[in-house]
Amino acid sequence: MSAAVHTNEITVAVDDAQPASRGGFATRLGFILAAAGSAVGLGNIWKFPYITGVYGGGAFVLVYLGCILLIGLPLMYAELIIGRRGGKDVFGALRSLTEKQGVAGKLMSYATGFLSIASGFLILSFYAVVAGWAIHFFCVSLGVIPGATLGDKTVFAGVAGNAWLSSAWHTVFMLMTISVVMLGVHGGIERVCKILMPLLALILVGLLIYVGMTGGLNESLAFLFAPDFSKLTGEAVLEALGHAFFTLSLGMGAMITYGSYLKSEKHVVRDGVSVAILDTVIALTAGAVIFAVVFSMGGLDVLGKDKAGPGLVFQSLPLLFAQMPGGTIVAVLFFGLLIFAAWSSAVSLLEVVVAYLVDERGMNRTTAAWLMGWAIWAVGLASAWSMKVLGFLDDITTMYMLPLGGLLIAIAAGWMLSKKDRESGFSAFGNVGGALSKGWTFTIRYITPVLVAVVILAKVGLLKF
């Protein structure tokens, strides 16, 4: 008797550790907000405005929109459907979906899984440092940092150039990220994103109304939407392509991982499109707000190559905020927005790594979140200590690792998945679904991989523009 009970207990204990209890998103809206939370981040509010400034506005924006359409959307569906059908972390999902391909399938799942985890790890390590600066500026705007005032030019150097301070904020941000991931997909990520995303939208609309009243919005919109193709360079096109990956959180299995927590494939196409639209609208709105501030304050000479660049949000904007009527409140809201956006993105980066340990290694979620969180934190110290390291990690991940990951995922989705898995997301559309599915299959097989390969070859110097 007691042996039987004993066996039962063991069975129960083993079952508990299995992915059957890996949880998932409770509602469709919860999923959309979490995926949009992943997509909308520093990439939208810090990076998109400054690269648009550097590459001259309208024409660059148009190319970027084209990349979202031709590469972003097809890959978004590819990642979500791989996750949903595979039902596991990047590595496990690909392994089970490419089983029929034998060695090629195994190799694909290993390569993509390894690359994804490495990218998530490295991106989060420097991402958390930049997010930490946003926390610093938020506190400066609130007036709680002794000796630092918003309009003071030294604030940025005071934090970015101060390794100890940068590390302290980096630590705070990593703790915020770990505590959400630790609580699970439903209890942590979904719950937090459901609060952060509406708040983020509210702040952004508030800021848009404010700049609409204070001026500069017309020039800003003209800068963003009136293309001047003479300013477009090959380099700008490559940058736009790379950014399409970064901004939609593609190329490292974040969307595979989130997709694996979906209960059905019915809405995958629509929800993927919604996420991409939300991300794009938010990037454009953030750009409109930021350039309106720039133009309303006399078009401060911060746009163009070798001008503000990465410092646009942290160096130029605070100076402008300090001169604006009500600028302190605007600054508090703006940096709050930046923190929220970064936070909901960071959790998706950590989740990719944690899901691997939970699904493949049977590790407990809390342990995995702390273990990986601290490991990433430790690597991140290098970026807090040196801007060169930060820039280097940003470059290798955005320019090489994400496109390479995207290329592998496109090949896996287009060429290695079964027809049934591949097309399952389109069945909800009836007859239209057939045409959509054909269009997508053609794009993911031929167009996306070729475009991405061209970018990679150009980046390594094997192709010249």
Ligand code: TRP
């Ligand atoms: N998309 C986020 C941004 O725009 C960053 C991000 C989160 C990301 N998860 C990712 C980028 C996964 C690439 C891959 O800031």
